Amino acid sequence: xxxxxxxxxxxxxxxxxxxxxxxxxxxxxxxxxxxxxxxxxxxxxxxxxxxxxxxxxxxxxxxxxxxxxxxxxxxxxxxxxxxxxxxxxxxxxxxxxxxxxxxxxxxxxxxxxxxxxxxxxxxxxxxxxxxxxxxxxxxxxxx
Amino acid sequence: xxxxxxxxxxxxxxxxxxxxxxxxxxxxxxxxxxxxxxxxxxxxxxxxxxxxxxxxxxxxxxxxxxxxxxxxxxxxxxxxxxxxxxxxxxxxxxxxxxxxxxxxxxxxxxxxxxxxxxxxxxxxxxxxxxxxxxxxxxxxxxxxxxxxxxxxxxxxxxxxxxxxxxxxxxxxxxxxxxxxxxxxxxxxxxxxxxxxxxxxxxxxxxxxxxxxxxxxxxxxxxxxxxxxxxxxxxxxxxxxxxxxxxxxxxxxxxxxxxxxxxxxxxxxxxxxxxxxxxxxxxxxxxxxxxxxxxxxxxxxxxxxxxxxxxxxxxxxxxxxxxxxxxx
Amino acid sequence: xxxxxxxxxxxxxxxxxxxxxxxxxxxxxxxxxxxxxxxxxxxxxxxxxxxxxxxxxxxxxxxxxxxxxxxxxxxxxxxxxxxxxxxxxxxxxxxxxxxxxxxxxxxxxxxxxxxxxxxxxxxxxxxxxxxxxxxxxxxxxxxxxxxxxxxxxxxxxxxxxxxxxxxxxxxxxxxxxxxxxxxxxxxxxxxxxxxxxxxxxxxxxxxxxxxxxxxxxxxxxxxxxxxxxxxxxxxxxxxxxxxxxxxxxxxxxxxxxxxxxxxxxxxxxxxxxxxxxxxxxxxxxxxxxxxxxxxxxxxxxxxxxxxxxxxxxxxxxxxxxxxxxxxxxxxxxxx
Numbered sequence: 001x002x003x004x005x006x007x008x009x010x011x012x013x014x015x016x017x018x019x020x021x022x023x024x025x026x027x028x029x030x031x032x033x034x035x036x037x038x039x040x041x042x043x044x045x046x047x048x049x050x051x052x053x054x055x056x057x058x059x060x061x062x063x064x065x066x067x068x069x070x071x072x073x074x075x076x077x078x079x080x081x082x083x084x085x086x087x088x089x090x091x092x093x094x095x096x097x098x099x100x101x102x103x104x105x106x107x108x109x110x111x112x113x114x115x116x117x118x119x120x121x122x123x124x125x126x127x128x129x130x131x132x133x134x135x136x137x138x139x140x141x142x143x
Numbered sequence: 144x145x146x147x148x149x150x151x152x153x154x155x156x157x158x159x160x161x162x163x164x165x166x167x168x169x170x171x172x173x174x175x176x177x178x179x180x181x182x183x184x185x186x187x188x189x190x191x192x193x194x195x196x197x198x199x200x201x202x203x204x205x206x207x208x209x210x211x212x213x214x215x216x217x218x219x220x221x222x223x224x225x226x227x228x229x230x231x232x233x234x235x236x237x238x239x240x241x242x243x244x245x246x247x248x249x250x251x252x253x254x255x256x257x258x259x260x261x262x263x264x265x266x267x268x269x270x271x272x273x274x275x276x277x278x279x280x281x282x283x284x285x286x287x288x289x290x291x292x293x294x295x296x297x298x299x300x301x302x303x304x305x306x307x308x309x310x311x312x313x314x315x316x317x318x319x320x321x322x323x324x325x326x327x328x329x330x331x332x333x334x335x336x337x338x339x340x341x342x343x344x345x346x347x348x349x350x351x352x353x354x355x356x357x358x359x360x361x362x363x364x365x366x367x368x369x370x371x372x373x374x375x376x377x378x379x380x381x382x383x384x385x386x387x388x389x390x391x392x393x394x395x396x397x398x399x400x401x402x403x404x405x406x407x408x409x410x411x412x413x414x415x416x417x418x419x420x421x422x423x424x425x426x427x428x429x430x431x432x433x434x435x436x437x438x439x440x441x442x443x444x445x446x447x448x449x450x451x452x453x454x455x456x457x458x459x460x461x462x463x464x465x466x467x468x469x470x
Numbered sequence: 471x472x473x474x475x476x477x478x479x480x481x482x483x484x485x486x487x488x489x490x491x492x493x494x495x496x497x498x499x500x501x502x503x504x505x506x507x508x509x510x511x512x513x514x515x516x517x518x519x520x521x522x523x524x525x526x527x528x529x530x531x532x533x534x535x536x537x538x539x540x541x542x543x544x545x546x547x548x549x550x551x552x553x554x555x556x557x558x559x560x561x562x563x564x565x566x567x568x569x570x571x572x573x574x575x576x577x578x579x580x581x582x583x584x585x586x587x588x589x590x591x592x593x594x595x596x597x598x599x600x601x602x603x604x605x606x607x608x609x610x611x612x613x614x615x616x617x618x619x620x621x622x623x624x625x626x627x628x629x630x631x632x633x634x635x636x637x638x639x640x641x642x643x644x645x646x647x648x649x650x651x652x653x654x655x656x657x658x659x660x661x662x663x664x665x666x667x668x669x670x671x672x673x674x675x676x677x678x679x680x681x682x683x684x685x686x687x688x689x690x691x692x693x694x695x696x697x698x699x700x701x702x703x704x705x706x707x708x709x710x711x712x713x714x715x716x717x718x719x720x721x722x723x724x725x726x727x728x729x730x731x732x733x734x735x736x737x738x739x740x741x742x743x744x745x746x747x748x749x750x751x752x753x754x755x756x757x758x759x760x761x762x763x764x765x766x767x768x769x770x771x772x773x774x775x776x777x778x779x780x781x782x783x784x785x786x787x788x789x790x791x792x793x794x795x796x797x798x799x800x801x802x803x804x805x
């Protein structure tokens with residue numbers, strides 16, 4: 001893919017860790033790619049796997065779900081439950097032919113501004129390589 | 144070999160009991176190779192009961208599909224048990240429903256029917272087209288015998304049974320209050336040869352495969368309705384506010400629909416293959432389910448529908464679950 | 471007239487400015503899709519799983535589009551003329567039955583345009599399926615109702631019968647490809663058609679059904695018939711005479727559209743009120759409605775039964791609910 005392609009990434013960040021981590025990256029003036037559309041959720045466990053499918057349908061080129069490190073969940077076990085779900089959803093998406101780079105999950109704590117930068121940079125670079133998502137966005141359908 | 148007289152006698156005895164509401168079994172269909180679910184409410188109905196390689200329906204669906212009419216004021220609700228005939232795969236559905244508390248153990252009476260493999264009607268009709276006369280079938284020495292209008296014919300089991308039966312590891316019911324017939328040998332392998340060929344392709348090839356299949360989906364929802372594990376009071380597919388999946392029929396919504404259907408069966412699918420059997424446009428739906436069965440088994444060493452005391456897979460976790468995919 | 475089979479591709483190509491739809495493999499099953507290579511056509515094997523109604527009454531059809539903040543709407547107008555090639559006589563007859571509904575008190579504009587712009591080239595059915603019962607419903611394997619041209623497969627060529635002005639127009643553009651049919655050809659075609667009609671083994675006399683149905687409203691047969699029903703949409707979606715649709719809005723960013731999409735009376739949602747009340751609360755009422763609509767209400771309104779005997783609902787019902795079995799039960803019930 002051309003270097004110019006700017007992927008549209010939808011990021012679901014948990015309120016307690018990853019959102020704060022991203023915030024810290026901002027307040028610390030750490031520069032990272034601006035391709036993210038952040039949606040704050042209370043917990044990574046709140047992210048319904050259908051959100052990912054819906055994001056891809058609505059024009060996202062990739063999705064990132066980020067939560068607290070295992071054991072740090074504000075609700076004790078939300079991220080553990082999310083981990084199981086997305087381990088399966090990721091395989092299912094891949095099985096129907098969605099490039100595995102399009103779905104990403106990370107653990108970023110409130111103090112990991114630098115890690116947040118690495119995660120986002122990695123995801124965006126990968127998606128630049130993968131190119132636009134053309135398999136089943138709604139817009140491709142003539143309506 | 145199964146003795147139909149014994150089966151019918153057992154059925155009569157069962158429905159004569161005070162604590163049984165009705166019995167769900169199979170009867171010969173209206174033509175050819177068809178069979179139909181049969182609701183036995185009296186002794187007369189019991190005479191039509193059959194169990195043969197043509198009994199494809201997974202009757203466990205009817206445990207949750209049965210409509211509950213309002214109880215008239217002053218009347219007591221009917222709490223009698225429903226007797227149900229189950230093959231190996233069907234029995235796993237009953238167990239999984241128990242695990243999820245979709246049904247209560249005391250509300251079902253399970254009649255186990257060990258099964259040597261169910262005929263795939265499409266495979267059989269390719270070999271024997273245009274059959275209007277009702278055909279009876281039975282298992283005999285590893286073969287399936289059919290009484291065709293032209294005479295008796297024997298088919299090697301593996302040639303005409305459904306794909307799910309070739310990989311079946313649970314031909315004998317895993318739960319039963321009473322069993323008819325004798326236990327049969329387990330022939331299915333634990334491997335996933337049926338989906339490996341698709342897994343080894345690259346992402347573009349896999350999407351090309353699925354786009355073609357999903358494109359022909361007409362959204363009749365028969366795959367969902369026939370599924371014994373799809374018994375939500377309100378299905379995500381029916382919701383309009385918000386509309387998780389739009390009603391328009393196109394590749395985008397159809398893909399989302401099939402992903403939702405498959406994912407909601409993750410760690411729950413008991414591989415009865417009904418979704419694939421009923422699909423009028425022949426989408427290989429069980430590939431999606433089998434992929435998840437494979438992942439569930441490899442990542443979490445879990446097999447749904449075996450242990451009634453198990454916890455639903457996605458309602459729990461282990462702190463050391465695999466997380467190599469997490470950044 | 472006669473059309474040699476090797477000239478079929480040229481015949482289809484000679485139709486100017488029209489999209490030709492024909493039965494082709496889509497996934498694993500036959501449905502009517504635009505023909506790009508005539509070699510892909512499979513008109514002779516079984517009838518298409520999805521009936522050709524999908525061309526004039528698409529499963530999803532945009533009605534109009536609108537944008538956030540704007541007050542005008544942009545109506546979608548179907549354009550382009552189509553030729554449906556290889557339509558079975560039962561499906562063609564079904565279309566003329568469905569016309570009754572869409573051209574009833576008001577003309578449905580979307581259907582009107584698609585229907586008037588389409589020509590139906592039928593193919594006589596010479597190898598009926600097990601569950602065909604068209605002869606019982608007033609049709610037949612070579613029925614011409616609703617068709618513009620009827621083809622009969624004579625092996626090397628098709629016997630071509632022009633039935634309407636529309637059919638004549640189609641032939642005009644391909645005049646050079648056609649040859650005169652001999653009386654022997656016509657005789658052969660007639661023989662084949664009669665042989666096919668004789669092959670249809672499932673029969674029923676439905677004449678008494680419409681009168682019996684109202685009396686059987688509360689009959690226990692409905693509970694029995696519907697006991698095994700799964701409530702899926704196979705029998706209605708794939709029925710060539712079922713024509714119900716639902717309307718929905720869809721929004722993508724600032725753009726929206728209103729579209730209609732097939733609906734099925736077998737779904738609980740079909741009659742669900744906003745209050746939560748459902749006048750057809752269970753599958754018993756829904757099954758009863760399906761049969762009553764086809765064989766009672768439709769007859770009251772349009773003097774014709776909304777069933778052509780194509781056998782799709784019997785072939786594809788997952789639990790072997792057999793419309794002929796239902797009708798014979800209705801016929802046998804004491805009133």
